[in-house]
Amino acid sequence: MTVYDLKPKFQALLRPLLHRLYRAGATANQVTLAALAASVIVGALLASFPYSSLYFILPVFLFIRMALNAIDGLLAREFNQKSKLGALLNETGDVLSDAALYLPFALLPGASLWLVVLAVFLAAMTEFCGVLAQTIGASRRYDGPMGKSDRALVFGAYGLAIALWPQLMAWSWLVFAAVSVLLVWTCLNRCRRALAEVR
16 A cells, blocks of 8 residues: 555545636636645755755645645546646646755765765656556556555655754665665556556
């Protein structure tokens, strides 16, 4: 099971807010762009002030971002706001948001620049593989073990951990190496299951 599998329960909790936003005139694309803009702002803050003590904001924001991502999908599906532009914004926004939020880890003391960059690149590749499945007639793949929600859980937990115990930054290389391995596994899973789906 991945964090993505818990999405239906999470969406149910968001329904009161969803209806308030809809009545206020919010659109799915506006929510998508707001999530991206907020991600860039938070990422810029973490990059400008590379102190582990600031990383307590990361799990908080990642939870907010997860909620916004769920809300934009619900607005699109349930209030007839699906569009080709929305699909493009959703896919590119996720990749750009990940990069904005996770690349600042490379600026922390003791961080391995190439491992952080590798993890961010592989995160983008998992989404690419998920979308690529549609080009062969399969569904958009969200298989794990390191999908978008799983990455948010891991990096949010790591951000909180280094905010509380800065000495854990010495293990940064291990965190990003392990995540990179799981991301490669995720890419392979998505491609394999896409092929299995169309056979």
